[in-house]
Amino acid sequence: MLILDAHCDILSKIKAPQELFSNNHHWDAKRASSNGRFLQVFSLFAEGPNESDIKGKMRAQLNLLTRAEKMYPRQLKIIKSYKDFEPFLDCESASVGVKPEAYIDAEKLLTPEEQVGCLIEAEGAEIIGDSLHEIDQLYDAGLRILTLCWNNDNRVCDSIAGQNTHNGLSPFGYSVVKRAQDLGIIIDVSHASDETFYDLAEITQKPFIASHSNCRAICSHRRNLTDEQIMIIAKNRGFIGINLYPDFLNNSGNAYILDIIKHIDYIASLVGVSFIGFGCDFDGVDKLPEDIKGVEDMDKIIEELLKLNYTEEQVKGIIGYNFITRMKVCLESGLNNQG
Numbered sequence: 001m002l003i004l005d006a007h008c009d010i011l012s013k014i015k016a017p018q019e020l021f022s023n024n025h026h027w028d029a030k031r032a033s034s035n036g037r038f039l040q041v042f043s044l045f046a047e048g049p050n051e052s053d054i055k056g057k058m059r060a061q062l063n064l065l066t067r068a069e070k071m072y073p074r075q076l077k078i079i080k081s082y083k084d085f086e087p088f089l090d091c092e093s094a095s096v097g098v099k100p101e102a103y104i105d106a107e108k109l110l111t112p113e114e115q116v117g118c119l120i121e122a123e124g125a126e127i128i129g130d131s132l133h134e135i136d137q138l139y140d141a142g143l144r145i146l147t148l149c150w151n152n153d154n155r156v157c158d159s160i161a162g163q164n165t166h167n168g169l170s171p172f173g174y175s176v177v178k179r180a181q182d183l184g185i186i187i188d189v190s191h192a193s194d195e196t197f198y199d200l201a202e203i204t205q206k207p208f209i210a211s212h213s214n215c216r217a218i219c220s221h222r223r224n225l226t227d228e229q230i231m232i233i234a235k236n237r238g239f240i241g242i243n244l245y246p247d248f249l250n251n252s253g254n255a256y257i258l259d260i261i262k263h264i265d266y267i268a269s270l271v272g273v274s275f276i277g278f279g280c281d282f283d284g285v286d287k288l289p290e291d292i293k294g295v296e297d298m299d300k301i302i303e304e305l306l307k308l309n310y311t312e313e314q315v316k317g318i319i320g321y322n323f324i325t326r327m328k329v330c331l332e333s334g335l336n337n338q339g
Ligand SMILES: [Zn+2]
Pocket: 123, 190, 191, 212, 284
């Protein structure tokens, strides 16, 4: 079984590469791999008093992950092109509910069969500062997803939690989107204001994603997507990752796995299942649904899906393949891959 999660903030919680394999947070590689082959989008995320402080912290997280891959090449693989997904496809190395030996021995690292595929995402354009040139450098360093902003307006665009500084994308933001998409970096609208969303939708030349956002029709939080936005993402052949944060799942703030399923069902009824996946937000949120402790419990969501009216093929799509299929065109079409 292949599982992909499109958003995790563990890099902002740890100090050393080895902590990626075992820790007390929501996500570690051992627990992730306990349910199957795992592909994780790692977020570079930081809060800070100003752009340069945020940028510095995000760069440090990028360095930590790059160092981790160098130290543990059999356990971690940074995915930079569609081709890098290939060793992970069609693997059935572990089935739901069966925890491999490695999980029992906390000191033992992952076996090569459990190698975690890593995609790098920046949660905010602060990481590029004011220079388009830096996008190229970040692409070379492995960045493949750019979430335009977090909870503050930045140089590129307005956040849904911001002050409407630019009324959407800034002029610099337009050039950032173009350069990023030309290179083969996926644009992510989670956290973006509605105006930013529509500005992007108008100019995008590639499918784009909402890596960790739910449906506003079910839970009215502003971080969630309207029906119209969901339909635009689908029309652009994009991807939506379901966020496990209870405040984004329902209006009561206490959630269960069934609330996650409601958002999946809703998007499926609106545009079909092939645009849906997970963007769990592990270690980016202070609470999770009552019946989920961390990444090790993703099998419970999968089991719930299998009990419902979804075919095995559709469930495989939701838990991993949809992202890979949808993003193929983005990751294949980078300038660096053409020459
Ligand atoms: Zn976020």
